Amino acid sequence: MAEHDADREPQPIDEDAAWAAIVAAYGDEPADPPGAKPFKSVDDLALLESERNKTEPDQDPAGPEKDPEETKPALGGSVVFAPGVRGPRDYEVPEEREEDFDDGDEGHFVPPEPPPLPESDVTSRFAWLAVIGGPVLMLVAVLLRWDMTWWLTTVCIGGFLGGFATLVARMQHGDEEDDDPGRGAVV
Numbered sequence: 001m002a003e004h005d006a007d008r009e010p011q012p013i014d015e016d017a018a019w020a021a022i023v024a025a026y027g028d029e030p031a032d033p034p035g036a037k038p039f040k041s042v043d044d045l046a047l048l049e050s051e052r053n054k055t056e057p058d059q060d061p062a063g064p065e066k067d068p069e070e071t072k073p074a075l076g077g078s079v080v081f082a083p084g085v086r087g088p089r090d091y092e093v094p095e096e097r098e099e100d101f102d103d104g105d106e107g108h109f110v111p112p113e114p115p116p117l118p119e120s121d122v123t124s125r126f127a128w129l130a131v132i133g134g135p136v137l138m139l140v141a142v143l144l145r146w147d148m149t150w151w152l153t154t155v156c157i158g159g160f161l162g163g164f165a166t167l168v169a170r171m172q173h174g175d176e177e178d179d180d181p182g183r184g185a186v187v
């Protein structure tokens with residue numbers, strides 16, 4: 001009969017040996033799979049052809065044995081482009097010339113000034129104040145733990161409902177240019 005995992009006693013774990021193995025392997029890179037081309041180092045990014053990162057078919061992919069101190073990149077180093085080699089931040093947008101535009105192109109589009117906002121009347125302002133102020137007042141009362149008296153509840157809920165009803169009643173009922181909506185498409 002097979003023994004279940006619950007029936008077995010747990011084996012003690014040697015934590016010191018596990019940590020020692022982790023520390024011993026820290027910084028080591030795993031070996032590349034066979035036939036893989038080695039990764040280009042940061043030092044060789046600016047060079048067009050790198051002898052250090054080429055792999056010949058008869059060569060070992062890991063490359064010739066080198067001194068580990070020689071192959072380590074300097075800490076805090078950065079990519080420096082060789083003189084005459086342009087980097088990604090050296091890109092410049094070419095200037096637009098008149099010859100680049102066709103007859104259909106009119107150049108850069110500048111939108112017209114938007115029309116001014118319509119003036120609101122006092123009734124609309126108080127309606128918006130009631131719609132927004134009622135719930136805000138109730139939220140402040142809850143957060144500050146005020147007693148919810150009948151008049152505070154009436155002001156909050158009544159203000160919201162009254163302001164909402166006022167705004168709905170004052171809405172425009174149609175377009176100003178909509179003289180006869182039943183005519184259909186006019187050709």
